[in-house]
Amino acid sequence: MRTDGRRLLANPETWLPRLVVAPSFAVILVFVYLFILWTLYISFSHSGVMPNYRFDGLAQYIRLWHTPRWYVALANLGIFTSLFMIGCTAVGLLLAILLDQRVRAEGVIRTIYLYPMAISFIVTGTAWKWILNPGLGIERVMQSMGFTGFHFDWLVDSRMAIFTVVIAGVWQSSGYAMALFLAGLRSIDDEIVKAAAIDGAGAFRTYFRIMLPMLRPVFLSVFVILAHLAIKSFDLVVALTNGGPGYSTDMPATFMYAYAFQRSELGMAAASAVMMLATVMAVIVPYLWSELRAGRQ
Amino acid sequence: MRFSGRAAALTLATGLLLSPGLAKAGGTVEVLHWWTSGGEAKSIGVLKQEFEAAGGKWIDSPVAGGGGDAAMTALRARVVAGNPPSAVQLKGPNIQEWAEQGALTDVDAVAKAENWDAVLPPVIAKIMKYDGKYVAVPFNIHRINWIWVNPAVLAKVGASVPTTWDEFNATAEKLKAAGIIPLAHGGQPWQDLTIFETVVLGIGGADFYRKALVDLDENALKSDTMIKVFDEMRKIRGYVDPNFSGRDWNLATAMVMNGQAAFQIMGDWAKGEFLAANKVPGKDFLCVPAPGNGFILNTDSFAMFKVSGADKIEGQQELAHLIMTPDFQATFNLTKGSIPARIDVPLDKFDDCGKKSAADLKAAIAANTLLPSVAHEMAVPRAIRGEFLDVVTNHFNSDMSSQDAVTQLAAAIERAKQQ
Numbered sequence: 001m002r003t004d005g006r007r008l009l010a011n012p013e014t015w016l017p018r019l020v021v022a023p024s025f026a027v028i029l030v031f032v033y034l035f036i037l038w039t040l041y042i043s044f045s046h047s048g049v050m051p052n053y054r055f056d057g058l059a060q061y062i063r064l065w066h067t068p069r070w071y072v073a074l075a076n077l078g079i080f081t082s083l084f085m086i087g088c089t090a091v092g093l094l095l096a097i098l099l100d101q102r103v104r105a106e107g108v109i110r111t112i113y114l115y116p117m118a119i120s121f122i123v124t125g126t127a128w129k130w131i132l133n134p135g136l137g138i139e140r141v142m143q144s145m146g147f148t149g150f151h152f153d154w155l156v157d158s159r160m161a162i163f164t165v166v167i168a169g170v171w172q173s174s175g176y177a178m179a180l181f182l183a184g185l186r187s188i189d190d191e192i193v194k195a196a197a198i199d200g201a202g203a204f205r206t207y208f209r210i211m212l213p214m215l216r217p218v219f220l221s222v223f224v225i226l227a228h229l230a231i232k233s234f235d236l237v238v239a240l241t242n243g244g245p246g247y248s249t250d251m252p253a254t255f256m257y258a259y260a261f262q263r264s265e266l267g268m269a270a271a272s273a274v275m276m277l278a279t280v281m282a283v284i285v286p287y288l289w290s291e292l293r294a295g296r297q
Numbered sequence: 298m299r300f301s302g303r304a305a306a307l308t309l310a311t312g313l314l315l316s317p318g319l320a321k322a323g324g325t326v327e328v329l330h331w332w333t334s335g336g337e338a339k340s341i342g343v344l345k346q347e348f349e350a351a352g353g354k355w356i357d358s359p360v361a362g363g364g365g366d367a368a369m370t371a372l373r374a375r376v377v378a379g380n381p382p383s384a385v386q387l388k389g390p391n392i393q394e395w396a397e398q399g400a401l402t403d404v405d406a407v408a409k410a411e412n413w414d415a416v417l418p419p420v421i422a423k424i425m426k427y428d429g430k431y432v433a434v435p436f437n438i439h440r441i442n443w444i445w446v447n448p449a450v451l452a453k454v455g456a457s458v459p460t461t462w463d464e465f466n467a468t469a470e471k472l473k474a475a476g477i478i479p480l481a482h483g484g485q486p487w488q489d490l491t492i493f494e495t496v497v498l499g500i501g502g503a504d505f506y507r508k509a510l511v512d513l514d515e516n517a518l519k520s521d522t523m524i525k526v527f528d529e530m531r532k533i534r535g536y537v538d539p540n541f542s543g544r545d546w547n548l549a550t551a552m553v554m555n556g557q558a559a560f561q562i563m564g565d566w567a568k569g570e571f572l573a574a575n576k577v578p579g580k581d582f583l584c585v586p587a588p589g590n591g592f593i594l595n596t597d598s599f600a601m602f603k604v605s606g607a608d609k610i611e612g613q614q615e616l617a618h619l620i621m622t623p624d625f626q627a628t629f630n631l632t633k634g635s636i637p638a639r640i641d642v643p644l645d646k647f648d649d650c651g652k653k654s655a656a657d658l659k660a661a662i663a664a665n666t667l668l669p670s671v672a673h674e675m676a677v678p679r680a681i682r683g684e685f686l687d688v689v690t691n692h693f694n695s696d697m698s699s700q701d702a703v704t705q706l707a708a709a710i711e712r713a714k715q716q
Contacts, residue, residue: 048394049394063715134539244485245690246687246694248694258683263680264369
């Protein structure tokens with residue numbers, strides 16, 4: 001025993017890293033994974049204003065899937081996630097390719113495009129709320145400039161409001177996609193580009209046939225990051241529309257908040273949270289699996 | 298000077314009113330509330346001063362934000378941890394929900410000694426009681442079904458104050474034709490529901506209101522009367538300006554104030570906005586009951602939570618007594634814009650709107666047309682109120698037919714009842 005102890009003391013590198021990581025590991029274990037399990041249990045219980053541990057089977061899920069508002073939230077999530085990901089990727093890639101042309105003052109321009117990422121979704125949402133408000137923002141400016149027929153009232157139109165969330169989201173996050181793509185483009189070996197040029201490929205072909213296929217791993221990272229941003233999107237909706245008009249821009253996250261904290265329906269809120277978790281898992285697990293497999297090879 | 302005089306009077310009143318066991322003032326209370334904005338903070342400050350003047354120790358625990366959602370979250374955590382505050386700002390069926398959890402204690406000794414049953418409207422007494430005992434103490438009565446009118450705007454089109462919904466529609470069309478916004482409204486779900494319940498009372502009457510919105514009777518919810526209510530809501534949707542979505546209620550009040558709009562349908566806290574802008578009731582603005590015979594009420598109250606320790610229990614009893622003193626009820630409500638929950642408080646210092654409200658309240662009690670508000674969490678639990686909010690606001694903000702709205706509403710209420 002004593003010799004063992006002495007050897008341990010002599011070699012701190014064998015135990016020190018574990019000791020340092022242990023507290024945060026324990027904290028994450030309790031406050032993330034334990035509470036995920038707790039939420040899972042609550043979703044199968046008869047909880048209302050207070051947690052109630054009486055097992056209630058799938059009742060909360062059945063009620064959830066009979067609620068029209070949940071379908072609105074899911075449809076919005078689908079619309080927002082797909083358009084947000086397509087929008088950010090397209091705008092980000094375009095900006096990255098344009099910046100990749102060795103333009104002057106690239107550092108300044110890059111910072112400008114990346115800057116929206118530095119402010120929170122709350123600020124973005126509030127700013128766009130004013131910009132898109134028909135009585136204050138774009139519509140009013142255009143009309144006061146003489147274009148009296150100009151109408152842009154998506155923010156207050158329950159059918160179009162979800163697209164204003166997309167606009168604000170893309171504005172905020174496409175700079176981040178740009179940075180990732182730019183890094184990817186820069187990491188491609190110059191020799192390959194030169195070889196393509198010697199073979200007579202034009203700029204267009206070089207990008208679409210050679211460089212973009214080589215960016216596959218970057219695309220994957222961008223998709224995963226944007227997808228989880230979209231699924232957990234909450235603050236942007238709260239600041240921009242607060243779920244309105246009516247509940248037309250409700251998302252699963254705002255739905256969960258409304259049921260847990262405004263309506264005292266903890267059980268149903270937990271059920272919707274579990275559904276969100278399942279959605280995120282559906283995106284993350286295949287990605288992690290492919291990454292881990294690639295790492296092992 | 299004024300304050301110390303009142304304090305002396307109060308100490309005297311304490312001695313006179315309370316049974317000998319409770320006569321000694323003092324004790325500790327911790328109060329969880331979200332009255333943090335200007336006028337409200339001032340009102341609760343009055344209670345704090347009086348409690349401290351009576352020799353007690355007041356621990357203030359305000360939790361701002363989200364119209365009480367943040368405070369409810371804090372409350373849940375406190376109750377789970379076994380350390381609840383003495384008194385919490387709770388209202389309506391939420392009181393019953395917490396009582397069913399076994400979290401509340403009663404202040405029936407004070408209530409019996411002071412004969413609260415005789416001075417509170419029965420509708421309010423019922424809400425404050427669980428199992429026949431008072432577990433909560435009411436502060437005030439807000440009336441919901443008011444229309445706030447700008448008489449100068451109405452004069453422009455030569456119209457008078459509407460007394461039926463048909464007249465309201467005709468006047469609104471006239472105003473619209475004259476390029477004036479008929480109804481100032483903020484497109485937030487609770488404001489939509491405030492108009493909805495006012496219309497339910499106006500079109501269906503008090504008995505229908507009680508059946509459909511309080512007893513949640515399926516036949517009433519699916520009836521032709523309810524379809525007519527949604528038809529009227531569709532018409533009202535045409536009387537608001539296109540930019541109403543998400544607007545706060547006080548901005549809508551400002552629109553009536555500065556003549557942009559003619560009407561606002563809102564509870565009597567709107568009066569505070571007019572008064573703060575130095576407008577005179579009866580001259581610059583009118584407060585008239587919305588078409589319909591009845592009184593929809595909203596009451597703020599403190600629910601008493603189970604605490605341990607003689608000091609804390611004493612404080613709780615003292616607080617219950619203080620809130621119900623006629624003097625405090627008058628002072629509190631003068632700053633908040635409502636009227637006292639006690640019906641025996643002299644109203645000399647109140648303005649005409651307050652006096653009108655109190656007179657209508659007495660008439661409503663006599664005629665059994667005093668009704669609890671759904672929009673303001675007086676009639677039904679939060680889960681059911683939430684379903685009302687969803688359907689009403691969804692109908693208001695889309696082109697849903699009245700028939701569909703009624704069908705959806707009945708289905709949603711049925712679903713929420715399962716909880």
